[in-house]
Structures are given as structure tokens and as C-alpha cells.
Amino acid sequence: MPMIADSRALAELCDRLSTAPYITVDTEFMREKTYYPQLCLVQVAGPDEAKAIDPLAPGMDLAPLFELLANPKVLKVFHAARQDIEIFLHLSGAVPAPLFDTQVAAMVCGFGDAVSYETLASQLAKARIDKSMRFTDWALRPLTEKQIQYALADVTHLRVAYEKLVRKLEKNGRAAWLDAEMAELTTPATYQVEPENAWRRLKPRSSSPKFLAVLKELAAWREREARERDIPRQRMLRDETLMEIAAHHPADTTELGRTRGIGKGLVEGRMGVAILEAVKRGLALPEDQIPKPPERVEVPRGLGPVVELLKVLLKMKCDEHGVASKLVANVADIEAIAADDDADVPALHGWRRELFGEDALKLKHGRLGLGFCTDGRRLRLVPIEPVEPPAEPAAAIEAD
Template identity: 70%
Template sequence: MTLISDSIALADFCARHAQVEFITVDTEFMREKTFWPQLCLVQVAGPEEAVAIDPLAPDMDLAPLFALMANPKVLKVFHAARQDVEIFLHLANAIPHPLFDTQVAAMVCGFGDSVGYETLATQLARARIDKTMRFTDWSARPLTDRQLDYALSDVTHLRVVYEKLKRKLDKNGRISWLEEEMAVLTDPATYQTHPESAWRRLKPRSTSPRFLNVLRELAAWREREAQERDLPRQRVLRDEALMEIAAHAPNNAADLSRTRGMSRAFAEGRQGTAVLEAVMRGVARPDSECPTVEQRVDLPKGMAPVVDLLKVLLKMKCDEHGVAQRLVASASDLELIAADDKAEVPALQGWRRQLFGEDALKLKHGRVALGLSEDGRRLRLVPMNEAAPA
């Protein structure tokens, strides 16, 4: 068991792994008291060596690690990579590449929706993961042997998981499917957060232009404030308060202080002034510049059974090809397909269209039907004779 807590040892480890085929990577972080994840530990395993890197050690320089993450010759293997990638992007301003996500690969290989690491470690590496350390305080020092043992197990067993999934992908010819998903994970746009769009996470029900304009300004102010002060959004101003302020649009500190849970000191202080300025900007915006709330698709009358048929087809196709349903299409995607042949959904693009989308459109338009096989044990698609009378 190795804990790297100085820059020289880290540089030596990264140099030794600059030419390996792949490394497995995981992170431990805390986010309860900050906006940005606080990186507490990085675990990296090569073919013969596994280490835990302590980014909180005095004078630790992570530059060699960031260089290894950016090395195009070394494949970086993660499980459920998105949060880990976000951390590296924030700290190093670069996304680890090339990248292989075993959770996505497992979904492509038929292990179910959002399969957990423990499940894959058990099924593919025959390993048992001790879950008792999952919610430990990774920022506390010194780290215990038990903590380090748990942390390193996240990358040592991942080597076997990766190798077995890679063989499955080579065998079933689905590497290109995975590459499409990795292109999304390694796209910086995936991780961009625009303060002006922060209001959408609140999912407001009101469509009042004035309310939405004010809410957008308030949420953008809170997002910037949270990022600058490195505080959770709720610590700056709670969601409920944002919605209430947007609904009442106060124009002075006295009115603002009447917001539930807000102190007079806040209302009369710097932050209160900033909130009132955001309200003023929202009120001043013309209705024509009001953001739009994403509305649920209203299916045309009689289309609900079509969605039900598409759900059956999706399950049949995914069972047949051994791929997770969630990776192919969501329930809302099916509704959009039922309403529009040209719906802009992943299920009508790329490998998903070949696997499911083309047949979904044929089923929708009656060119194929669902039927039972001769032995009555499985569903199959039955071509319809379009020339036959109705």
C-alpha cells in the first residue's frame, strides 16, 4: 500500500507510467461545504503498481499528475467518470484523455442501467468491496490504513473490470458505440455552467414573464456568488427564498427582509443590495426577452398506446442486443418519437437509430408489428404487407 505525499515521489510515479497502455483512476472528494469539489485523494493504478496521491499534503505539486492525465498515449479508465473529470477540468483546465468509462461500457455490454462499481467488481473481478468507508471524511488527516485500502480497491479491481469489458466490446463490435459516449464525456461543453441558465435547475412552474425574468437574474447572481465565495448554492440563498423573491419582486430592503428565513442584516447588507439589483434587472427586462419553460410534450389524442408499443419494442431490442435501456432511450424520448418522426433525440441518431430508432419508426407507421415467435417464448418484429387491404 503506497501513499504519495510529496511532489518528487509523484513525479517519479507519473514518469514510470508515461508509456503504459492504460491506468485506472478514481478520486475522493468533499463538497458539502463548498461549491467546487475539494479534492482529497487521487488513486491511480498501472499494470503493476497502485498508489494513493494526497493532494492536501504540504507543498504538493500535482503538475505531473495533470500531465499524465493529458498524455494521449495512456488510456485513462474511470468508473462513472463525470464527477472525476469535472474535478480535473476545474483544477487543471484540461479533461483527461483518452478516456474509458467502465459504467458506460457495462451499459453497452448489457449489465443494466447505471451499474455500480461494486457490482462490476463482484461479477467481473470476483472481488468484495468494503462499503463501510464510503462516507468517511476524506479531508481528515492522517488517513487510516483502512481508508487507504478501501480507496485503492477502487482502482486495483478496476483493472480487471476494464480488461474484461474491453474484451467484450472487441467481441461484440461495439467499441464505436462507446467512443460516441466518450466523445460527450471529453467535450468541455458538457461541463460548462452558464450562470444565466442556472434558473432552470429550479424547475419553476409559473410561466409569468415577469417572474421568470426576475428568477433568471436572481439565480445567475447566486451562481456567481457561490462560485466566487466557493460556497454551496443553498448556503448563499436557499431555492425557496429565490422563488419567493422572484414571485414578489421586492424593491427595497424592508420588503426583502419579509422573505421567509431571511434576516434583516442580510436584506440591508451587501448581498441584499445585490439581490435587489438583480430583481430590478429582471423587472426591467421586456416580456419578449423572457426565458421559456420547457414544457412536457402533449401527446396527440390516441398516441399513448403508441408510446406503450415503443416501450415494449425498446425492452425487446435491448434484451436482444444486451444493452441497457436507459442508454438507448428515455421515456420522454419515446413520447417525442411518438409525436414526431424527426424528434431531436439520441434514439434517432447514430448506433441507437440502428439498434432501435429505425424499427421504432416502422412500428409507429405500421410497417412492422410485434408478434410472438412460433414457440411463443419471445417477441419478434413481423414485417407487414403494406399492399394488403386494411
């Protein structure tokens, strides 16, 4: 049977897979009504077998699965792993490791930005993924045979994709590039939201210290409350409402009741009291605890053309080396490089600097140029001697 619904069968599966060089893993979950994802199905495949695990089965003990995911001798292969890892971290307290994310590996190998599993399965495993059940309610039981087979396809074709990506990485010598990305994915802090930092997710529209102080306290209160009650943040209080309250910082229930998106029952109940208390805490924050808005890099006047040239260079380099541009640098990184040679951006560190950063600085300072090849269709880099900028014209002397 492809479906495991009892602890003994799960333990036996995990024991067999503990000697495998790698396993492919995927999950199906629901999150519409909860703060934490509700794990509904786990799909696991070794080189020779694939099973779906029912975590909702009565008496199911997932400890053998968590032990397998923590086994340092077995590589865990995911596609777009972040949400799956968040689930396992919450349930077991540990991030699966060692880890291989085929989406990141595909970006390193030139398959484009954030390539989908369907695309990867099609190009590498020559398989067509049926996504007709992507909106299935995976919490309902029993699951049909068709649903189970649909879910298993997310790990069976992943085996072929993984093996071909590994060969590509060995051939192009980029395994170390992937290691740097996996280090971030296997760090628990990547998935943990501290209530005090929850305001950063809201992209505040104001830089007013009073607004940010109140927003910080409101967002922290909502995060703790949503986590404790296990309900989605937005279902408890929408982002727009939170920022509206921060903007007007009401002092009493009458003022709070004027806020769009808040009902009378909420205002006069326990949550209304908690919101007003959070507002008071925000207004009373010492200056050194008031959050600072993210610093925006201001591109100095006249550097617009430099930014555009660096964008062209990025595309040229990524096309030439077969790597997704999103993995190397974004627009903010490029603007930072245009403004500052020592900008603290990934593109000026490690393999990204070797691929793009060094030449970006040379292009910026006139030691490299961009030109067309003789076919008139491809760009090339042209070493050039730097030219001193023309002297500023002398100011005209007014006649007496």
C-alpha cells in the first residue's frame, strides 16, 4: 500500500530508508484557519520506493520520521523547501539536515528564477505533472487512490530531477555555490518570527517615529495572540487595520471604534482593551527602542545610467554562465553597488562577486566597457583604460 497509516509501518519504512543515500520529501498542509500549518500528508521516497504518510491517522507517532529527517547520513531533497521545513521545525524542533533544494539548485544551473516543480519534472524527468488537485482539502479523510498517487508524484519525479541536477553541479563545479544557499535554509532563525520584529513584515508606509513605535507594539501583540490562539494573523486583525490604528493611535474605545475594519464587538471586548494597551506601550517607548525604517539607498544624481548598465551586465553574465539573475542580485543590490563600492550586498561577496561583482565595479569605474560582437547580436566586455572625467566648467565671472 502506498499509504502508511500506523506507527509500526512508519517505523519500518524509516528504518529501511535510514540506509539510503538520499530521500525526497514533500508535504501537503492546510493553513487557512490556523497560525501554524496543519500537516495533512507527508510524501517520502527513497531510490526504490515511495510512500505517503498519514499524520492524521489515529495514534500516529511521527517520531521515526523526525529521526530520519535528522539523520546526518541521509540527504533530504525538497523542492522549494521553506514551507515544508517550517512545518517540521515547528513539530520536531529541528530543521531537516543535510538538505538539498532542487529549486535553488535549478537556479544555480540556469533553469531560471524560482523554477516550478512542474517545469523541472518536465525538463529533467520528462514527466507531466497533473495539478488538477492542487486545491484539495488534504485534511478530509479518507483520501482517494487518485489523491495519493497525485501527492506521490511530487516525490517520485523529484528523484530523477535531483540526480540530474547533482550531475550538472559536478560538471559545472558549482556545488559550493549551492552549499552557501543551503546554509541559510538549514538555519532555524530563517523560519522564526520574533514578535518584536513582526512589524517588519508589514512594509510600513510611514517613517514617523510615533507611527513605527505604535506599529511595533501592535504587531508584536497580534503575533503573540495569533500564535497562542493558533489562528492566522490576518483573520485576527488585517494588516491595513493595524497600520490604520498605528497612524491614528486612538486613546479610548470611542476613537478606536472609528477605525475602519473594526467592529463594535471587538472594540468593547477583550481585544479592544489589548489594542489600546499596545498603543499606550508604543507611545511610551524610549527613543532607543523605537524601530528605524529600513534604510533606502538613494542613488546619487547622475548614477541612473550606471544602474542601467549594471542591469545589462547582470543579465549578460547570468545568461553567459547559465544562472538565474535573481540568485545573484536584485535591483536594490545594483543600486547599492552604483552608490557604494563597499555596499554590504551578496553580489559583492563569495561566488557572486566572482561572477558579477568584480566586473560590476570595473564597469562602474570605466575599466570595462560593453560592446557588440562582430555578429551584432551578442554583447561582450571590452577592457579599457580609465578616462578622467572632464573638469567642471569654470563659473562665469559677472562683469561689474
